[in-house]
Amino acid sequence: MGKQGGVKLPSSDSFYRWARSKGVTRRDFLKFCTLAAAMLGLDAAAVPKIVQALETKPRMPVIYLNLQECTCCGESFLRSAHPLVADLILNMISLDYMEPLMAAAGEQAEAAKAKTMKDYNGKYLLVVEGSPTLGDGGIYCTIGGKTATSILEEAAAGAAAVIAYGSCATNACVQGAYPNPTQAVPVRRVVTTKPVIDVPGCPPIAEVITGTIVHYLTFDKIPELTNQGRPRAFYEHRVHDGCNRRAFFDAGQFVESFDDEGAKQGWCLYKMGCKGPTTYNACAVTQWNDGVSYPIKSGHPCIGCSENNFFDNTPFYTHLADIPNGAIGFNPDKVGVGALGVAGVGVLAHAAATGAIKGREKEEKKGS
């Protein structure tokens, strides 16, 4: 992993200096640091560390790639909830390349990227939105005449760490759904030699990526990950575990259709196809748009967008237990009852055969 200390930069390049020059007060700067610590689930002792890191370390060079995707992650990224964060976060890093945002275009933009990759070799953070594609040599997504896969390989080679941002990058998302004609694959499949942090979601919550970057900047290492390779601070719980409708789940009160009395009362959406029980994400806790709401709170079942193959685990509005099993293509209850029925007929037939054959054998015995 790259050491920030190794890069010699004028101290005016630290985030703090930059923020002060833009008229941010020290009070607001400290507020931001406290907020970042809270977001990452760190205790108060971590705040001075964040303050020190942002005061002394150079702004982190970040290259942001857009591969096969829809830019919803980028849109979410720009909408970090708290105004302070939203205003500052983009500037905390030195975002040297991001197609939808940068002013430069064409050769000029590519040159900027090449310069960052050369000057900060082994030290920049690579954020990848979208999936590389392998089908037919990767021709289904090309940027500037290069395939998405080769762009990713090239940029990852000199990166300190790679953040796979959004479900396209972590599990190939919609384009990776069956039959996956472009052979879209997760970033992990292509980048095997660098640490990869999965930040799934379609799109992910903006705070997750800002939090992850702050963590990396402060501690010079990637944050603690869950067993699925995601930042633990945000992805260790299921949406279901912190859901504001959870009380209705435990009570056994379920919405049966979108316009029934239960729906009006705000009951649990489990039977409407909610994937909250199997989805690991921070929606229920962090919520969206400055904590305004999140899908379940506003009456829509969770579609499980941060889970692998969520687009194949459909239909979205069908109760979890009724969705055909991905492996066998049938509803497990129908398979179970069907197998039981067949076995029941088998038992009856065998019993009848036993009765007939053993009866005959007995007759024969008596006769002899």
Place this chain on the structure above:
Amino acid sequence: MNDSSVSRSEHQALRKQVYVWQFPVRLFHWINALAITILFLTGIYIGNPILTPRGEAYQNFIMGQIRAWHGIFAFIFIANLLFRLYWFWAGNEYSKLRLWRKEFWGDLVATFKYYTFMTREHTLHLGHNALAQLMYFLFIWLAGALMILTGLAMRSGEDPGGVLYSIFGWVIPGFRGEYQVRNLHHLFAWSYPLFLLGHLYMVFRQDILDDDGTVSSMINGYKFELVGSGESDNSSLPEDMLSTAK
């Protein structure tokens, strides 16, 4: 039950009472039966909650209760299986499961032939025949292991970083997400009623055809072997064994 009652005294004289199922085996059996029944019923409810109580959420706790009982009986089920694993080692000859033996596979073929009416008589067993042993291995041990793995993996999500999580946390990424884990747990649950059907049929069939006390043996532990058929070693019979037959 049939015309064998005509010759019951004669029948008794020809049979020897053998203690097959030790008390711990019988206890295991009935705890297992109870646990599986409750786990299956509560599990099906968790998958398809059909009751819809009126009133406010704080007045009801149906799903919460059922999930709690599902968890309690899951741990009873697990503890019971662990005990039974110990008893494979500590128990008598009939309590063992030895799939690796050569005789096992020979017996499996012979038993299969018997059940498909290709041969008249089955091989003699006081304990389980090879087919029954194989079914227990598949339905109780393998399916049980899968249910425990997937079940505890889902439970452990409630306490990330906890003990269960550190043991079973690998299961969810192993199946590429909790959705598949949940789905498999639901699917494999159906192997239990399937097993129950076959189990009950075979037990009653055996009892009726051979009149050897198979059904009652799971309560009192005794089976009745034809004298001279000789699976139990002592061919010379003690007097008291001949006298009583329930």
